[in-house]
Amino acid sequence: MSAELLKRGAIVYMAGRNKEKITEAVEGLAAYKNRIHPVIVDVTNQTQVQKAISDTKAEAGRIDLLFNNAGIGQGSLFETVTLADWKKIIDTNLWSVIYGVHFAVPIMLEQGFGHIVNTGSFNGIFPSSFQALYCTTKFGVTGLTECLRYEYADKGLFFSTICPANVATPIFKKDFDGRVNDEVPIPSDAYPVDKAAEYILDKVAERRGIIIVPEEPFKQLYLGYWNGNKQLEKELARVACDRRTAYEKNASL
Ligand SMILES: NC(=O)c1ccc[n+]([C@@H]2O[C@H](COP(=O)([O-])OP(=O)(O)OC[C@H]3O[C@@H](n4cnc5c(N)ncnc54)[C@H](OP(=O)(O)O)[C@@H]3O)[C@@H](O)[C@H]2O)c1
Numbered sequence: 001m002s003a004e005l006l007k008r009g010a011i012v013y014m015a016g017r018n019k020e021k022i023t024e025a026v027e028g029l030a031a032y033k034n035r036i037h038p039v040i041v042d043v044t045n046q047t048q049v050q051k052a053i054s055d056t057k058a059e060a061g062r063i064d065l066l067f068n069n070a071g072i073g074q075g076s077l078f079e080t081v082t083l084a085d086w087k088k089i090i091d092t093n094l095w096s097v098i099y100g101v102h103f104a105v106p107i108m109l110e111q112g113f114g115h116i117v118n119t120g121s122f123n124g125i126f127p128s129s130f131q132a133l134y135c136t137t138k139f140g141v142t143g144l145t146e147c148l149r150y151e152y153a154d155k156g157l158f159f160s161t162i163c164p165a166n167v168a169t170p171i172f173k174k175d176f177d178g179r180v181n182d183e184v185p186i187p188s189d190a191y192p193v194d195k196a197a198e199y200i201l202d203k204v205a206e207r208r209g210i211i212i213v214p215e216e217p218f219k220q221l222y223l224g225y226w227n228g229n230k231q232l233e234k235e236l237a238r239v240a241c242d243r244r245t246a247y248e249k250n251a252s253l
Pocket residue numbers: 016017018021041042043044069070071072073092119120121122123163164165166167168169170171174178
């Protein structure tokens with residue numbers, strides 16, 4: 001996303017919690033060296049998010065776009081989940097977005113313009129069994145973003161929710177603690193990241209509210225679910241049942 005924004009002429013403040021990773025990513029975009037700046041921020045930390053946003057505004061003079069994108073995945077039987085797991089995922093996937101929006105909206109209101117793009121998930125508009133924690137946070141992101149989209153429509157502020165379904169990033173290789181297992185493959189049908197970034201930024205430019213990536217077949221799936229398609233209901237229950245059986249046999253999802 002940062003690379004695509006730079007290609008399109010933006011000045012980018014690329015944020016992450018790990019200094020080495022951010023430095024490496026910024027160095028990888030050295031061709032744009034006057035327009036890319038690293039920002040070290042743990043998005044679960046309110047003070048750090050506030051400082052990152054206010055420092056960026058102070059240095060750049062304005063914030064046209066804010067992407068609240070960091071997130072972690074989760075997949076486990078609900079009965080094995082702890083309250084510490086709940087706290088961790090809500091802090092990372094939902095409070096991070098709340099902090100970002102909370103501190104950016106006043107700046108954007110003062111400017112009279114701005115666009116906040118929050119990364120939810122296809123599982124922020126469509127359920128997935130064994131991902132109840134993840135879905136809770138992502139439905140929350142969609143709800144927050146959609147409400148503000150209308151609330152600030154007459155103030156020059158825009159809001160979008162990115163709903164990736166299956167994009168080829170390292171998320172598939174990570175466990176709940178962020179450890180990468182290189183033996184886990186990224187699904188072969190996952191949508192390429194560069195195409196996803198192009199598509200997302202095209203839709204952001206159109207000021208689309210909900211951005212499903214890739215749009216098809218997932219939009220049809222979403223519509224079928226919300227229309228109460230009986231066949232789909234059966235299929236979702238069958239997939240859940242198969243997964244539980246597999247888990248109970250192999251202790252893995
Ligand atoms: N890829 C998909 O198919 C898919 C589907 C649905 C939704 N999404 C959403 O898309 C977003 C981006 O995920 P991705 O696919 O690009 O996965 P990713 O490669 O694992 O990226 C997630 C990023 O979030 C960062 N992060 C996690 N916790 C953080 C924290 N406390 N503070 C700062 N940064 C933190 C990670 O940093 P570290 O490297 O330091 O851990 C990592 O750079 C997430 O919100 C995810 O839920 C992705």
